[in-house]
Amino acid sequence: MFPRFLQHIEKNIINESNFKEIKLEILLHLASLSQTFNRLFPEEKLETLRENCWVKDPFAFRNPESIVELNLLPEEESELMQLSSSYTLKNDYETLSLSVFWIKIKEDFPVLSRKSTLLLLPFTTTSLCELGFSVLTQLKMKKRNGLNGAADMRVALSSCVPDWNEQTSTPITLN
Known part of the structure; x- marks a missing residue:
């Protein structure tokens, strides 16, 4: 071991x-x-995830009998049957991340999308907190202990990609 x-x-x-x-x-x-x-990860949360295993792979339930065993509401069952029979969406599922997939289909499958987003949200939040702590640790290790790291963290954690062409073409004016 x-x-x-x-x-x-x-x-x-x-x-x-x-x-x-x-x-x-x-x-x-x-x-x-x-x-x-x-x-x-208390047992109640694990049980909730086990009961909602369709969130992780909605295409694992092809026949109606397996969908009925999930104890979903009637409109959720209907949406899951439609979703699991779509080959186009299966391709999207295989190429996109899980959260992006559920957000993408929210117009066509609003009930399932909302429920899956609520189930996946805690994992995203935890991941962002861990990322923030990691960035803060890196900033502090660069001998910036005396500085306020808020501005550096904002840049480091931002998902926005800067438009460098616009940034460099705009003249800088000093007041």
Whole structure:
């Protein structure tokens, strides 16, 4: 399970008491990880995701019997049947990210799109928070500890692509 740890034990002579201490430390760390995962992903949320597995792959349910087993509302069932039978949308699903796919089809399948967006939104929010923290860490590591990093973070986290041609063609006026 831990090949490098075993290599370390084989290379270095480790007495029994040190080995027990290391083993206890590993067990404590694994227990801490388990508690963290249970706090971040409680069983209720996992159950909600299991019940709504159609969000991850709406094309896995081709026959009406499998769609009925999902316990969806009648209008959701109808939309999922239409969606899963469309080869054009299956191609879009395979080429686009999951969130972009659900947003793209919101006009044709409003009920499913809204429900899937609400289910996917927490993952996007968590991802953006992690990205923001990562950017902040990088900015702070560049010896900018005394500076306010808000402006740098805004630029680093922005999804807007600057139009460099317009930026360089406009003359700069100093007041």
